[in-house]
Amino acid sequence: MRNKKITICACTSRSFIDKNKVALLATELKEKGHEVAIIADLCEMVMSRSNDLAEVAETEILACYPRAIQAQMDWLNLPTNKLHDIRNNEADAILSEFDIVFDQANSKEADPPIIDQIKGLPSAPGADAWYPIIDKSKCTNCGKCHDFCLFGVYTIENKAIKVVQPQNCKNNCPACARVCPSKAIIFPKYAKSPINGGTIEEEQFDPEALDNMYQERLKYRLRQRRTGISLQKNNNK
Ligand code: SF4
Ligand code: SF4
Structure with missing residues (x-):
């Protein structure tokens, strides 16, 4: 061989x-x-x-x-x-x-x-690699993730959605993956499947929780406007 x-x-x-x-x-x-x-x-x-x-x-x-x-x-x-x-x-x-x-x-x-x-391998080789990645075979470019994210992680270029600022993604927040109707967003560092790209359904998301997520997002957006909260990721969180 x-x-x-x-x-x-x-x-x-x-x-x-x-x-x-x-x-x-x-x-x-x-x-x-x-x-x-x-x-x-x-x-x-x-x-x-x-x-x-x-x-x-x-x-x-x-x-x-x-x-x-x-x-x-x-x-x-x-x-x-x-x-x-x-x-x-x-x-x-x-x-x-x-x-x-x-x-x-x-x-x-x-x-x-x-x-x-x-x-001997470094346990923290660089910035914590917490970011979303898009499975293009599933994405329909609907733009929901782009509209939901408050931190400029996504952009739309020629009607196609792209991850442009992965380093802005807040640690341990996989909310946009839950917003995606096509289940196209993967967080490789999330503990459970299917959000981390695995095939076994280790976690199910209650669709009713979406309303809460949108309300939380709205509150955060208002605070962001009022206080000018930084878009940068805090790696200590
Ligand atoms: S929400 Fe999902 S399907 Fe829509 S653009 Fe984002 S990744 Fe693609
Ligand atoms: S095993 Fe998977 S989640 Fe862990 S660093 Fe490698 S590619 Fe990323």
Whole structure:
């Protein structure tokens, strides 16, 4: 089998990925001759538009949800290779996608230098990568997210909605994803699916809560006008 270039995301800033699984997968894949790079946090690289992403895009990526990664790469006009869900799938299922038969009960321990490498990854590689990303295969460009957001995260260009200022998005607020009638908005760092791009329905949103959200938004808008609240994200929140 042809050896592959593989990138594994260790998701250090919010720890959605089991680090032992990362170490085990990297050990097994390397042992079979694949070229494996472990990165600290793909979301942060996307938000900071890292120059290294072009190289990452050429590899097969093991990260959280393929739908979220696809939307991130589309946002930056980068191609995607094969995407693997490391968050929900067990190590044996992921390795079988590389034609590796893995028996956890009889497997060796993860390679110590790989474990050390993962431990040494920065836990806060940059600004907290909390931002929305649009699944263009679902978005109808209705503009509701743009009208709802108070912080200039979205813009409309040639009748198409775009995320332009992801860094303005308020930490832990996924409200615009709930406003979207097409469920096209993904927050990769949200804890639960489907908002984080996962396929399992871990959380349901009560449509009646939408009214409250709009009322809260209105109050915030009035306060914003009165006091000139900053549009900038506060990373300490
Ligand atoms: S949310 Fe997904 S893509 Fe983002 S850092 Fe975590 S694993 Fe990587
Ligand atoms: S609300 Fe949803 S469907 Fe409408 S423009 Fe925004 S992302 Fe697209």
